[in-house]
Amino acid sequence: MLKRIHVQHLTLGMYLHEFCGSWMEHPFWRTRFLLEDAHDLELIHASEIHEVWIDVSKGLDVAAGTHSVSRAEADAQAEADLQQAAAHSASAHPAPNIRRQPSPMVQELRRAAQICAASKKAVVSMFHEARMGRAVDPAQAQELIEDMSDSIARNPGALVSLARLKTADDYTYMHSVAVAALMISLARNLGMNEEAVHIAGTAGLMHDLGKAKMPMEVLNKPGKLTDEEFAIMRAHPVHSHAMLKDSGLHPQALDACLHHHEKMDGTGYPDRLQGEQISVLARMTAICDVYDAITSNRPYKNGWDPSESLRRMAEWSKDHFDARLFQAFVKTMGIYPVGSLVRLGSGRLAVVTEQSPDALLAPRVRVFYSTKSQLRIPPELLDLSRPGCTEKIVAREDPAQWNFPDLNDLWSSAGA
Structure with a gap:
């Protein structure tokens, strides 16, 4: 039987089934093991992880009277939250002002495949320029952002869903493409004007450029990172900001590049901002970034099903994400996203x-x-x-x- 508990109640002898949060957000090699080493317990207590799932059939249970949540209770609450988000979003968010001629899914998927290929090529080129120490010009990507925006206006699901399909080899590049598509779709559902939609898409496309400064053996490691490697990777938003601050990138997009790993409860990085201290665009990028990360296959872990990913994100939303923007994201993707x-x-x-x-x-x-x-x-x-x-x-x-x-x-x- 699985129970969700606060890490302060975690003790030696418990069987750790899963950390509550994206596997991209913690440096631990294992997620399912019998907790026997006091050093592991210290690491968990010192981390930014608030809650964990334990399996009481494989290890110790919590003490009587200790607050815990069963898997069934957690699933029911997440489902209720998603239903509420969908109902709230349906009435709270205006439709975009500008529409394109609607396009059938099959027809738009063909166009989306071409856009994905061109976008990947552009991102690969930008990463190459950054690795060589050359200045990156975000203006070169504006035609791609326009193509993405037009595709999503014609059929919201095609590009967003197709960009999710990626291999381990092209993950870094296609992740940027996917987040850009998600950002454009979310911005449109929020009723933002065309300029704001383009800024959002550009932020998504550029948000991880700092990974170009990561050692290739760390960036492409076919397994979980060590503590030292994880610390190196956590520096990528600062690198993104430094590389783009003089590029002419819109200030809001630049801020999103720096702060897309901040969390609403203040446990994110690099500046541990919380709540309203985090810009709207950075809060949007945080949601889109996590969704694409957890739905994508990695060498050490298969991605979660799109529908399951939304349910997991609903569990974390009170600490990680802006509630209003997450509600809009649920409306953007649907309770059961394409591919579920x-x-x-x-x-x-x-x-x-x-x-x-x-x-x-x-x-x-x-x-x-x-x-x-x-x-x-x-x-x-x-x-x-x-x-x-x-x-x-x-x-x-x-x-x-x-x-x-x-x-x-x-x-x-x-x-x-």
């Missing part, structure tokens, strides 16, 4: 292919598997928001438990 594996009321499994306008709980899906017969079935597109549709999503599913090798192809191959 879900179970329908009929017992069939489906992958989410596209959001339905004004129906965050009823996206469009591709049904492809019957849990009753335990067999693949001919893929079928289904709009759960269509009047008369009797199917509905009853649960998220963990892709790791099913191991469908073509899950991404089921929603992306037709367009890409």
Whole structure:
């Protein structure tokens, strides 16, 4: 049985199942082990981690009367928070003022694939220039930001979803592309004007440029970082700011590059800012950065399912993220983002292919598997928001438990 407890109640003899927070935010090599070493306990107590999950079936339980939260309770609360965020966002955030001609998902995925390829090439070039000590000109990326913005205006899900698909080799570069796409989409859902949307996209594209100053053996290490290596990586926002401060980058975007790892509770870095001390654009970048990081595969850990990632982020939101902006992000992505594996009321499994306008709980899906017969079935597109549709999503599913090798192809191959 899993229980979530505050780290102050963590003792030797407990089985540590998971840290509460992105694995990118802590330097520990392991996340599941019996806590037997007093030094490990000291490291956890001294870290910025507030809560952990313990497995009481494999180690000691908390003392009687100690506050803890069960997995079922945590899931129910996260689900309620997401539902509330979706309901609040639907009425609280205005639609963007400028719209492009809508584009079907399949058609826009083809355009998005070309934009992703061009954007990756541009980011690779910028990182190369930075490594060589040359000045980087953000103005060179403005045409790409315009293309991204137009794509998202035509169909919000295509570019955002396609940019999530990346290999370990191109993670650093495609992460910048993905965060830029997420930032543009979030800014549009917040009703920002076109200039602000472009500034947000530029911040996303440039936010990790400081990683160009990281030693390649640390940046591309196929495993968890040591404490010393983690400290080196935590310096990348400062490097980003130093490299871009004289580049002509908009001051708001420059600030986001420096402060996108700050947290609302003041435990972030590099300046341990909290609450309103963190700029809106930096708070937006923090949300988009974490979402793409935890949904992406890394050499040492597979990314979480998009829907599961939102649920995890909802658990951390009170400490990590701006509540209003996270609500807007939920509306941007949908309760079940594109690529999520879900179970329908009929017992069939489906992958989410596209959001339905004004129906965050009823996206469009591709049904492809019957849990009753335990067999693949001919893929079928289904709009759960269509009047008369009797199917509905009853649960998220963990892709790791099913191991469908073509899950991404089921929603992306037709367009890409």
